[in-house]
Amino acid sequence: xxxxxxxxxxxxxxxxxxxxxxxxxxxxxxxxxxxxxxxxxxxxxxxxxxxxxxxxxxxxxxxxxxxxxxxxxxxxxxxxxxxxxxxxxxxxxxxxxxxxxxxxxxxxxxxxxxxxxxxxxxxxxxxxxxxxxxxxxxxxxxxxxxxxxxxxxxxxxxxxxxxxxxxxxxxxxxxxxxxxxxxxxxxxxxxxxxxxxxxxxxxxxxxxxxxxxxxxxxxxxxxxxxxxxxxxxxxxxxxxxxxxxxxxxxxxxxxxxxxxxxxxxxxxxxxxxxxxxxxxxxxxxxxxxxxxxxxxxxxxxxxxxxxxxxxxxxxxxxxxxxxxxxxxxxxxxxxxxxxxxxxxxxxxxxxxxxxxxxxxxxxxxxxxxxxxxxxxxxxxx
Numbered sequence: 001x002x003x004x005x006x007x008x009x010x011x012x013x014x015x016x017x018x019x020x021x022x023x024x025x026x027x028x029x030x031x032x033x034x035x036x037x038x039x040x041x042x043x044x045x046x047x048x049x050x051x052x053x054x055x056x057x058x059x060x061x062x063x064x065x066x067x068x069x070x071x072x073x074x075x076x077x078x079x080x081x082x083x084x085x086x087x088x089x090x091x092x093x094x095x096x097x098x099x100x101x102x103x104x105x106x107x108x109x110x111x112x113x114x115x116x117x118x119x120x121x122x123x124x125x126x127x128x129x130x131x132x133x134x135x136x137x138x139x140x141x142x143x144x145x146x147x148x149x150x151x152x153x154x155x156x157x158x159x160x161x162x163x164x165x166x167x168x169x170x171x172x173x174x175x176x177x178x179x180x181x182x183x184x185x186x187x188x189x190x191x192x193x194x195x196x197x198x199x200x201x202x203x204x205x206x207x208x209x210x211x212x213x214x215x216x217x218x219x220x221x222x223x224x225x226x227x228x229x230x231x232x233x234x235x236x237x238x239x240x241x242x243x244x245x246x247x248x249x250x251x252x253x254x255x256x257x258x259x260x261x262x263x264x265x266x267x268x269x270x271x272x273x274x275x276x277x278x279x280x281x282x283x284x285x286x287x288x289x290x291x292x293x294x295x296x297x298x299x300x301x302x303x304x305x306x307x308x309x310x311x312x313x314x315x316x317x318x319x320x321x322x323x324x325x326x327x328x329x330x331x332x333x334x335x336x337x338x339x340x341x342x343x344x345x346x347x348x349x350x351x352x353x354x355x356x357x358x359x360x361x362x363x364x365x366x367x368x369x370x371x372x373x374x375x376x377x378x379x380x381x
Contacts, residue, residue: 001365003030004086006078006097009067010039013046015186015281016113019165019353020092021046022187023111026354033081035074035096038064055080072144075099075151088365091159099155107364110159111184111357114169114278115176119149129211153177161364163357166279166300184357185303187350188281192258193288196266197338202229203326204268204291206261206282207275209236214274214296214317216242221322223247228326230272233261265289270329273301274317280304287311287345290338294325304348308332310341 005027007020024030024047032052039047055077057063057070070077074096081100083089089106091097094113102108118126123145127133132141156177164170164181173181203222207213215232219242222230226249232242235255243252253260265271271286271293279300283293287310295301297313305311314325346352 001088002086003027003088003090004033004083005030006033006081006083006089006091006093006100007052008074008093008095008097009035010037010047010052011067012039013043015279016092016094017046018189018281019111019113019186022350022353023090023092023357024048024050025350026358030090031086033083033100035077036063036067038067053081071095071148075148075155088361090361096152098159099151100158102158107161107366108159109161109163109361109364111163111165112169112173112181113165113186115172116148116152119145119152120176121172123149125212161360163360166303168299168303169278182360184353184360185348186279186281187353188284188288188345188348190284190288190345190349193262193265193285193345195288195290195338195342197290198267199269199291199338200267202231202268203270203272203294204231204233204264204286205272205274206233206265207236209234209238209242211238212275216245217274217317217319217322218272219245219250221319221326222250224319225249225323225326231264231268233264262289265291269333270294270311272322272326274322275299276317277301283311284345284348287341290342292329292333292336292341294322294329304344306344310336310344 005023032050034052035055036058037052037054057073057077060070078096078099079101083100084103089102089108091100091110093110095116098110132138156179162173162179162181163184164173165186167183170181170183173179205215205218207215209215222228223245230250232252233256246252265286266289268291271291273283273293273295276296276299283295283301284304286293293305293311295305295311295313296317297315305313307313312325312329314321
């Protein structure tokens with residue numbers, strides 16, 4: 001069976017690239033296709049050192065750093081990728097990959113991380129935060145996103161089957177595309193995290209410091225509770241803004257290597273998470289250390305954190321709601337079992353992901369030798 005894996009772009013090793021990495025481990029002979037490929041050399045092992053077939057955008061000026069500026073050309077680009085020689089096409093899509101063209105003799109499975117966020121549910125937020133809510137540039141941006149939205153919807157029937165990375169995204173797929181989606185959670189490298197039962201007296205949050213991660217909300221909440229220590233790991237454009245809100249009980253460590261992050265994650269009494277994520281890998285990593293998670297109860301966290309047994313979910317992104325969740329956690333801290341928390345995280349391992357993908361593909365593929373009826377005299381196959 002010839003297999004093609006189509007991904008939007010290879011520029012970093014993040015959540016969607018972890019999915020492609022595990023797909024390649026499952027199907028090491030698969031060929032890769034993408035709009036662009038500027039993956040740094042030291043990360044190419046995650047792609048099995050394969051060189052994807054790319055599109056004309058790869059050669060456009062400034063594509064390495066400003067590839068997102070070519071969004072309007074990406075629908076055309078993805079449709080130029082010729083995957084017609086493959087039996088199975090798996091698209092790893094959060095933008096345009098699902099729009100690759102296949103024919104009736106192929107099976108196309110889309111692993112959807114999300115419909116295009118900035119064209120759909122984050123449309124108005126994207127325009128506001130990018131300063132494109134009004135003016136000539138805003139008009140042009142809105143026109144492009146309108147076109148992207150129309151193309152995205154009209155290509156919703158190109159995949160034969162959708163797989164969502166969470167039930168939350170499956171609902172979004174149904175809302176936007178009117179398509180049903182199976183749910184296979186993305187792979188989390190839980191094996192790289194080990195259980196530590198003895199916890200210390202500090203809370204931890206770790207994230208890229210950008211607005212939607214709501215780290216400022218966490219810092220503001222702990223600033224009002226000086227008896228509780230918070231450690232913040234991560235860097236980003238909001239670092240100085242968040243640092244200005246920090247009080248003496250809050251330590252901002254900036255970017256830290258993996259070993260430092262893991263060490264703090266293992267020792268923390270709880271991990272605090274305030275973002276609304278499609279899935280959210282880091283709360284699962286914290287649980288792989290046996291660490292309870294205090295998370296905003298919307299999005300993927302509702303599926304990865306079991307309220308009352310592996311953590312606490314709160315209902316609003318507000319200081320009052322988070323403060324109440326912290327108090328609830330502290331009143332019941334002795335009831336959280338690190339072994340149970342670790343076991344919950346293991347549901348999201350890479351091994352579980354590959355097994356479920358393999359089963360789904362086998363169920364989706366037609367028989368290679370279809371039954372043609374009983375053999376009759378004089379008829380030979």
